[in-house]
Amino acid sequence: MLIVYVDDIVVTGDDITVARLKKGIFLSQRKYVLDLLYEVGKFGCKPAETPIDLNHKLSSTKGEVLPDRGIYQRLVGRLLYLCLTRLDISYAVGVVSQYIHEPRTSHMQAVNKILAYLKGCPGKGMLYSNHGHLKIEAYTDVDWAGSIDDKRSTSGYYALVGGNLISWKSKKQSVVVRSSAEAKYRAMSHEVSELLWSKTLLTEMGIQADIP
Template structure:
């Protein structure tokens, strides 16, 4: 990786003296991920992978769905009768790999992957809902454009007590470099949160770790511009606790996360900003949302389908 074409060519020649290597030129297809180049930038998708998956499961002729999961879904551990565990695990495993370029299905896949040990018919219905959504947009992917800067910013959110089985919350974050989506995650928290602020704190701590990792990576590549990391959260209580050193007994259960985030704030490497809930991009990583919000957030994330008819 580098910006010196002459040095890159010298390195290739040096490697060719010791190893059997072949220069295939620009990347176009790798492990099911398709790469396209255009005036707007570089586009990543897994269209062929999706179509092969739909053909294998017999879902090519299914009725498309507008979202990968229902808005107020009630997926429980005992939803329906037991189904073939091997088939379910294989199908969910393929969806997990697909989520490498499809943050729009990340939350839905995280929900169905919770029941790999004991899949039921209700869980399989949720998997089929994801496949129906993929039928509506098999070529959707991520566009990376040159926006003239490499500022790092992230959005964090948490769905408090969203899991109906054990009342654990779901954390979600998405990270941008130069307005391009480069990282995202949707995961159920390991402990039960006693308040929305606590759930948001745990999500914020995970998001800050990702921001710091990206900062170190850009610094290693001599691309970091020194701008503070920007973190956006829609929970004002969590933001006030971070900025107010007076809280003591109320925050003992999140003391480590609070001190970790506050340390970065005091050092000037991080800025925590409030964002309104309707503009919270991490919403699609923590819960099912309505069609309108889902479509709007996907557009803001840089997700588009270059194969869709104009």
């Protein structure tokens, strides 16, 4: 890995830029986003305000099957890598990644929407600062029976240590639940497991985390 120090900024030779600022450390994949937009011919597209339509109705049967699914698969793969620093597109990328085996025109339109959103904010990233504590916190939610194809729910969560983001996930639940309460409890159980793992890891590193 090539690392170049310019004043208080660290620029890596890979796809992630690390900047040391007065407020903390900022991680960004701006160059990666711009290169992606240029390669797929979306550099001049009109920016979108959100990465996915509200109350979208994507399904495995809507639209015509794409003649070359490889293009779609490569795009989704690159967007999945971008989720390393872009929490804001995690849900949208999780949705489009469900259709990589038989992508259709409606799915490609959803991918283009994500790209248009990235056009409007290529430099977004994550800032890690000293907040004066090591509290372990987590937030979770669930989209009950949101999938048109199988009526499964999608869980989402993110966890913080010391006020800084350390992990996040958006994933469809493995079973069909019969109530929104059950869907929420399943989402919470996964997040509790993540919190326990985080606390154990910190303990092994000799760091005493505050009570959640």
